[in-house]
Amino acid sequence: MKPKVIVYKKVEPEVLEYIQRTCDVVYFEGLDSLNYSEFLQELKSAQGILGSGLKVDKSLLDQAPQLKIVCNASVGYDNFDVTELSNRGIMATNTPEVLNETVADTIMGLILSTARRMPELDQLVKSGQWTSTIGEKWFGVDVHHKVLGIIGMGGIGSAVTKRARFGFDMNILYHNRSRNEEAEQKYGATYCSMEDLLKQSDFVCLMTPLTPQTENMMGEKEFKLMKESAIFINCSRGKTVDEDALVHALATGEIYAAGLDVFVQEPVNEDNPLLSMKNVVTLPHIGSATSETRLKMAMLAATNLVAGLQGEIPPTLIKTGVRVK
Known part of the structure; x- marks a missing residue:
C-alpha cells in the first residue's frame, strides 16, 4: 500500500508524476480559508507533506498522528518547529544549494x-x-x-x-x-x-x-x-x-x-x-523566482519526500536529531 502524502502548493506536472509513482497524493495548488478544513481532514492520515510557508508546529502536528516527514520547497525552514518535529521523530527537509x-x-x-x-x-x-x-x-x-x-x-x-x-x-x-x-x-x-x-x-x-x-x-x-x-x-x-x-x-x-x-x-x-x-x-520576494529554479526546488523537495518514506536518508535532511532507519 502506497503511503499517503499531501502536496499543498502548485508544482509542475513532472514533479507530481514523480511522487505519484510511489505515493498516493492529495493535491492542493495552495491553501486558503476555503480548503484548509479539507486539508486538515486529509492530514489525519497523511505520512508526508510537501509545500512551503505552512506553519508546522505543535498545533498542526497534533492533527497529524501518522506524519513521518515534512518537506519545504524552499531553503528557509523558519516555518518549522524543529524541536517539536525532533521530539516526535518526524524528518524535516529543505531545498538548499539549487537556488x-x-x-x-x-x-x-x-x-x-x-x-x-x-x-x-x-x-x-x-x-x-x-x-x-x-x-x-x-x-x-x-x-x-x-x-x-x-x-x-x-x-x-x-x-x-x-x-x-x-x-x-x-x-x-x-x-x-x-x-x-x-x-x-x-x-x-x-x-x-x-x-x-x-x-x-x-x-x-x-x-x-x-x-x-x-x-x-x-x-x-x-x-x-x-x-x-x-x-x-x-x-x-x-x-x-x-x-x-x-x-x-x-x-x-x-x-x-x-x-x-x-x-x-x-x-x-x-x-x-x-x-x-x-x-x-x-521586490515581492522573488529571489528564486524563475521557472528553471522553482522546478529544481520542487523536484528536490519531492526527492526528499520519496526517499524519507522509503526508509532512505533524504538528500537535504535538516539536522533535527531524528534517526532515519
Whole structure:
C-alpha cells in the first residue's frame, strides 16, 4: 500500500508524476480559508507533506498522528518547529544549494538597480518627465571597485561574492558564524567583525537564515554604524531586520538607500512607509523566482519526500536529531 502524502502548493506536472509513482497524493495548488478544513481532514492520515510557508508546529502536528516527514520547497525552514518535529521523530527537509545562483542574480540586480536608481529613473522616463539631459539630481553611485560587506557567507553569499569580485572588482568583507576559507582563497574575501563590516562597507548585504539569534539583527545600532553613503540589501528574511529602524535610517540619511526582496509582513502592507520612499527598491520576494529554479526546488523537495518514506536518508535532511532507519 502506497503511503499517503499531501502536496499543498502548485508544482509542475513532472514533479507530481514523480511522487505519484510511489505515493498516493492529495493535491492542493495552495491553501486558503476555503480548503484548509479539507486539508486538515486529509492530514489525519497523511505520512508526508510537501509545500512551503505552512506553519508546522505543535498545533498542526497534533492533527497529524501518522506524519513521518515534512518537506519545504524552499531553503528557509523558519516555518518549522524543529524541536517539536525532533521530539516526535518526524524528518524535516529543505531545498538548499539549487537556488544559490538564481538568488545571487537577484541580489546583484538589487545592488545595481538601487545604486543606479533604475526603478526611479524608469518611472521618470515613462511618466514623460525626461525632458532634458539628466543632471546631478538624478545621479546614482558606482558599484565597481566598492566594498561589499556580506553578512552570512553560505552558498548564496559565496555566489554573490563571485559575481561581485570578478564582475565588478569589488572588495569583499564578510561576517559569518565561522570562517569560510574557500571564499577567502577563491575570491579574496576578508573575514571581519560585524562592527568593522558595517563601518567599512559601501554595500551591506544580509544573507542569514531567520533564527532566534538573527531576528532583528539589523537594528538602530547597526544602521548607525553604516556609512551615510552606504546601501543596505536584504534577501534573507524580513524579520532579520527591525523595519522601524530601517525606515528611520533611510528617512534621516543615516544610510543612502536600500534594496529589499523581503519584509516583516508578506505580502507587504500597503501603508508600509518603505513603499513611499524613493531611495528604496522593493521586490515581492522573488529571489528564486524563475521557472528553471522553482522546478529544481520542487523536484528536490519531492526527492526528499520519496526517499524519507522509503526508509532512505533524504538528500537535504535538516539536522533535527531524528534517526532515519
